Amino acid sequence: MSIFSFFRSAPRPSAVQAKERLQIVMAHERAGRTGPDYLPMLQQELLAVIAKYIDIDQNKVEVKLDRGGDCSTLELNIELPAREAAKALKEAAKAAVGKANGAAAHDDEVSDSVKMAAGGGALTNGGVKKRR
Amino acid sequence: MGKIIVMTSGKGGVGKTTSSAAFATGLALRGFKTVVIDFDVGLRNLDLVMGCERRVVFDFINVINGEAKLNQALIKDKRIDNLYILPTSQTRDKDALTKEGVEKVLNELSKEFDYILCDSPAGIERGALMSLYFADHAIIVTNPEVSSVRDSDRILGVLNSKSRRAERGEEPVTQQLLLTRYDPERVERGEMLKVDDVLEILAIPLLGVIPESQAVLRASNVGMPVILDEHSNAGQAYIDAVGRFLGEDLEHRFVSVPKKGLFSRLLRRTA
Numbered sequence: 001m002s003i004f005s006f007f008r009s010a011p012r013p014s015a016v017q018a019k020e021r022l023q024i025v026m027a028h029e030r031a032g033r034t035g036p037d038y039l040p041m042l043q044q045e046l047l048a049v050i051a052k053y054i055d056i057d058q059n060k061v062e063v064k065l066d067r068g069g070d071c072s073t074l075e076l077n078i079e080l081p082a083r084e085a086a087k088a089l090k091e092a093a094k095a096a097v098g099k100a101n102g103a104a105a106h107d108d109e110v111s112d113s114v115k116m117a118a119g120g121g122a123l124t125n126g127g128v129k130k131r132r
Numbered sequence: 133m134g135k136i137i138v139m140t141s142g143k144g145g146v147g148k149t150t151s152s153a154a155f156a157t158g159l160a161l162r163g164f165k166t167v168v169i170d171f172d173v174g175l176r177n178l179d180l181v182m183g184c185e186r187r188v189v190f191d192f193i194n195v196i197n198g199e200a201k202l203n204q205a206l207i208k209d210k211r212i213d214n215l216y217i218l219p220t221s222q223t224r225d226k227d228a229l230t231k232e233g234v235e236k237v238l239n240e241l242s243k244e245f246d247y248i249l250c251d252s253p254a255g256i257e258r259g260a261l262m263s264l265y266f267a268d269h270a271i272i273v274t275n276p277e278v279s280s281v282r283d284s285d286r287i288l289g290v291l292n293s294k295s296r297r298a299e300r301g302e303e304p305v306t307q308q309l310l311l312t313r314y315d316p317e318r319v320e321r322g323e324m325l326k327v328d329d330v331l332e333i334l335a336i337p338l339l340g341v342i343p344e345s346q347a348v349l350r351a352s353n354v355g356m357p358v359i360l361d362e363h364s365n366a367g368q369a370y371i372d373a374v375g376r377f378l379g380e381d382l383e384h385r386f387v388s389v390p391k392k393g394l395f396s397r398l399l400r401r402t403a
Contacts, residue, residue: 013323014322015319015322015323015325015326015329018277018278019332019333022281022282022333025282029282030285
């Protein structure tokens with residue numbers, strides 16, 4: 001044993017990590033065993049509420065769960081589409097530009113103008129965090 | 133009335149069949165009339181571990197389906213009196229295990245035998261559920277390793293909710309832990325979960341600790357339950373575990389690294 005290793009803190013034995021990981025995951029599994037697995041239902045209902053007001057794309061929903069020792073996080077990221085009004089405007093603009101140029105080659109410019117018309121924020125991100 | 137024991141684990145490859153063979157043999161050696169049943173339909177292996185694979189004519193499924201009498205399917209062990217093996221089918225699938233069929237066979241066996249040991253397949257599907265449904269006692273075979281411990285906890289949950297005793301609201305199935313493939317040297321190096329760690333997590337009484345041992349493979353090679361290798365650590369640990377199951381208070385052996393003698397310590401110092 002060299003004199004330096006005396007000062008270095010010993011690495012945490014892997015068995016200790018195994019025990020801690022097991023304790024955390026099994027505490028959650030035991031708690032979940034008694035009740036129904038509510039996460040998928042919670043997700044569906046939350047989305048239903050949001051969908052009632054906003055036309056959301058189901059493929060642009062991200063659900064993340066991080067189970068920790070004393071605190072778990074449920075993160076719901078939903079990408080909101082351009083507002084209905086903005087959509088209509090976009091279509092109108094497209095049609096106008098299409099008429100003017102006789103081609104649809106200016107899509108980028110069109111979306112830019114639409115974004116501005118919609119107040120510069122057609123796309124917004126919504127995040128829900130829950131602590132328990 | 134015979135007692136029904138299930139040897140179960142959730143995870144595969146942890147030593148259920150090895151332990152079933154050893155335990156059944158140990159109970160028979162103590163004078164109890166014992167039968168060990170293979171519930172792993174389609175993946176029969178208890179016959180090989182017990183060394184009676186060439187004597188299988190009829191099986192558990194034949195008896196359930198009424199194609200053979202129970203006495204025709206039971207194989208009497210050649211080494212030990214009081215020990216019988218009921219092999220399973222290698223060709224059918226697990227759906228052949230009906231609750232009514234299994235119950236009928238177990239009822240018939242419990243009139244004649246003191247202990248009926250059910251060797252569960254891995255998983256929590258039909259075969260495993262049928263093997264534990266009628267149990268009075270459960271022996272949970274676990275390796276000191278994360279996936280095995282987690283699966284054992286899962287199977288404990290199943291025992292507490294889906295066994296007949298649980299369904300009827302009777303006294304719960306007794307549960308005891310058999311920790312197998314334990315390596316005290318790796319535990320000392322901090323590479324393996326300690327007995328106490330596993331006990332703390334699973335919170336069930338300890339029936340025995342079977343050390344990792346080369347004797348287990350040697351025994352299965354020749355179709356002999358390892359408990360008959362009385363010189364091996366594993367064999368002795370199984371003998372102790374059977375004693376504890378029968379209510380004896382025995383100290384746990386093979387759980388720590390044996391202290392090195394003066395001679396080997398001197399050798400190490402000069403090396």
